[in-house]
Amino acid sequence: MSYKRKDRALDxxxxxxxxxxxxxxxxxxxxFKIGKTTAYAAVYGPRNIYPRFLxxxxxxxxxxxxxxMPFAGVGERVRPGPNRRSREIALVTEQALLxxxxxxxxxxxxxxxxxxxxxxxxxxxxxxxxxxxxxxxDAGLTMKDLVAAVAVGCIDGTPIVDLSKEEEDYEGExxxxxxxxxxxxxxxxxxxxxxxxxxENLMKAIEMGKKVCRKIYQIQKAALKKKYEVTK
Amino acid sequence: MNYREAKExxxxxxxxxxxxxxxxxxxxxxxxxxxxxxxxxxEGSARVIIGETEVIVGVKMAVEEPYPxxxxxGNLMVGAELTPLSNPEFESGxxxxxxIELARVIDRGIRESKMIDSKKLCIKKGEKVxxxxxxxxxxxxxxxxxxxxxLGAIAALKSTRFPEYDGEKVNYKKHxxxxxxxxxxxxxxxxxxxxxxLIIDPLTEEENVSDARLTVVVRDDGKIxxxxxxxxxxxxxxxxxxxxxxxxxxxxxxRKFIE
Amino acid sequence: xxKLLVKEKEVVVPGEDLAEGMDLxxxxxxxxxxxxxxxxxxxxxxxxxxxIKLIPLSGKYLPKKNDxxxxxxxxxxxxGWRVDTNSxxxxxxxxxxxxxxxxxxGANLSQYYAIGDYIVAKITNVTxxxxxxxxxxxxxxxxLKGGRIISVQxxxxxxxxxxxxxxxxxxxxATNSKIIVxxxxxxxxxxxxxxxxxxxxxxxxxxxxxxxxxxTDKVKEFxxxxxxxxR
Numbered sequence: 001m002s003y004k005r006k007d008r009a010l011d012x013x014x015x016x017x018x019x020x021x022x023x024x025x026x027x028x029x030x031x032f033k034i035g036k037t038t039a040y041a042a043v044y045g046p047r048n049i050y051p052r053f054l055x056x057x058x059x060x061x062x063x064x065x066x067x068x069m070p071f072a073g074v075g076e077r078v079r080p081g082p083n084r085r086s087r088e089i090a091l092v093t094e095q096a097l098l099x100x101x102x103x104x105x106x107x108x109x110x111x112x113x114x115x116x117x118x119x120x121x122x123x124x125x126x127x128x129x130x131x132x133x134x135x136x137x138d139a140g141l142t143m144k145d146l147v148a149a150v151a152v153g154c155i156d157g158t159p160i161v162d163l164s165k166e167e168e169d170y171e172g173e174x175x176x177x178x179x180x181x182x183x184x185x186x187x188x189x190x191x192x193x194x195x196x197x198x199x200e201n202l203m204k205a206i207e208m209g210k211k212v213c214r215k216i217y218q219i220q221k222a223a224l225k226k227k228y229e230v231t232k
Numbered sequence: 233m234n235y236r237e238a239k240e241x242x243x244x245x246x247x248x249x250x251x252x253x254x255x256x257x258x259x260x261x262x263x264x265x266x267x268x269x270x271x272x273x274x275e276g277s278a279r280v281i282i283g284e285t286e287v288i289v290g291v292k293m294a295v296e297e298p299y300p301x302x303x304x305x306g307n308l309m310v311g312a313e314l315t316p317l318s319n320p321e322f323e324s325g326x327x328x329x330x331x332i333e334l335a336r337v338i339d340r341g342i343r344e345s346k347m348i349d350s351k352k353l354c355i356k357k358g359e360k361v362x363x364x365x366x367x368x369x370x371x372x373x374x375x376x377x378x379x380x381x382x383l384g385a386i387a388a389l390k391s392t393r394f395p396e397y398d399g400e401k402v403n404y405k406k407h408x409x410x411x412x413x414x415x416x417x418x419x420x421x422x423x424x425x426x427x428x429x430l431i432i433d434p435l436t437e438e439e440n441v442s443d444a445r446l447t448v449v450v451r452d453d454g455k456i457x458x459x460x461x462x463x464x465x466x467x468x469x470x471x472x473x474x475x476x477x478x479x480x481x482x483x484x485x486x487r488k489f490i491e
Numbered sequence: 492x493x494k495l496l497v498k499e500k501e502v503v504v505p506g507e508d509l510a511e512g513m514d515l516x517x518x519x520x521x522x523x524x525x526x527x528x529x530x531x532x533x534x535x536x537x538x539x540x541x542x543i544k545l546i547p548l549s550g551k552y553l554p555k556k557n558d559x560x561x562x563x564x565x566x567x568x569x570x571g572w573r574v575d576t577n578s579x580x581x582x583x584x585x586x587x588x589x590x591x592x593x594x595x596x597g598a599n600l601s602q603y604y605a606i607g608d609y610i611v612a613k614i615t616n617v618t619x620x621x622x623x624x625x626x627x628x629x630x631x632x633x634x635l636k637g638g639r640i641i642s643v644q645x646x647x648x649x650x651x652x653x654x655x656x657x658x659x660x661x662x663x664x665a666t667n668s669k670i671i672v673x674x675x676x677x678x679x680x681x682x683x684x685x686x687x688x689x690x691x692x693x694x695x696x697x698x699x700x701x702x703x704x705x706x707t708d709k710v711k712e713f714x715x716x717x718x719x720x721x722r
Contacts (some may be wrong), residue, residue, distance in 0.1 A: 008567035022371070024467075025320065025373065048581060070365070106553075107620055113467070119271045143532060145341055145506030225503075234605055235607055
């Protein structure tokens, strides 16, 4: 009765790839790929904020945006431009990243984080957060930690990590739970849930996700070091 | 070092036969890379890198009603998303005039070259045809989005495979081996005039001081199939002649990357 | 005794453990988390006695009093000029601080500095809200004419200048160029076209290899080769 995967273990994420410094024009940038889901993030700033009334005289503001490129989904073309889904994801992305950032050095300024996905197969907001955290570090901002994120879930009572689109669309009982974790403290800065799950499995799934986030942190760390370690 | 001085400086270099980055006037940046099939979720795609400029182009297909004036032909649409990802000066929101011009010039090259045999995209005359939707998404804008985007669009169309269609619904999860009916491949070369000099493949700094530009789209049979003159300065017949010649000549170099 | 968990000059990332032990102290770019010292940014480890700090490798410029910067005029107001400082904070250059000349009421200010002009200016004041005041009165402070401006990582500026200007002077001499390095990461270069390209390349090289041993020799070798090669 319990759910089984053909190609990987239940607590195993898909193949992960990360690269820092992929957008030369940006002040910081990164690419994060998990399975087919690919996210680019560019950071511009801290920079002068317009309109002025948005400015905070005590600290810089983090402003995230999220978009799927029109060809990023299996299925019909995605209409470009913001919609309710993309705006909500931008909001939770900001909230997932803010706990590690210290923007007090930059009052009255804005740090823009632009996340775009050219190719998606579930887990897009988590991939975006992973890319954004690396891009913010690349931009040289004060951060007490990185942020790693992955979707966990439960299918027919079996907790799993990193759902594919096929698993999200599974016919039986499914829960999809994107989480973001601050690797040092293990604290959670993004938590959403779609679907059905009991509390016990939820806690199990989150613990599995935390483990994967530690792995993701190591990959993020290696990608950042790779950009800056010049040997010769 | 205002606009006039920036222009004088670039012209001073051009007078000596070099560019800001040390290139010759009619030399492309290196590397040029074309990677077809870069995006698995699209029916066709390509990533194009020219120097530090990088764009991703995707093709999506759908079954739609034909336009009333072309009831037996497929629909074509080209879009360009100039978002602040690739260039901090681009603004989010509805496409600005820059994005519209870029998309329309690329659209024109594809449409007017007749590279797509659009009658073969007709499923049932007046009712159902295939639509081909091309989207240009820059990753890093370091100049010359026109030619990088156009090259990407061509490579993406060449890599396109029809999704399965049972007469009612498109099954995007399964792609067939069927390719788009293509021939007469067009290549776009944009020639810029700065002072007395003609250059190709401009950097952003060069685009900023360009007097005029001419996008020349040339088919593999040598015919010109689209033009777009941009910039505020007019062109003489002699200049036009040189620009067309340069465009045609340079298109041969770019063509190698999609064959 | 405290224990270092990373090597001197190692690149570390936010959240990375740098050292263990209460006798060691977190310096710039670091913080303490219980008995550990942790990186609070991306940087290069530098240990000085009991103090562990990070040298930043990236990041925007933050205006500091007495810095000499290269700024761009963006606006002319009744009070003077608004100047982009290549940072999050625009600066003001007031009439009084722009020139020792008498500026008559209603004078055309663009004859002094026009929009788009680049100036070498000194920061005279930065408030807690990062309002920045500039002056162009003083030796070496003026409008830039001709040449080109390139943008470098502001964190690499000290390496580009070198000890007492040694690095930039070496490039100036070798390429027979005029170079002004602004603390804000804008660099102005003027020379014969080919020499200008060599100077730009040399600066890019310093930016890339800023923290590698033997940088001066490397740059010297590059300059010798490039100039002899007649490039």
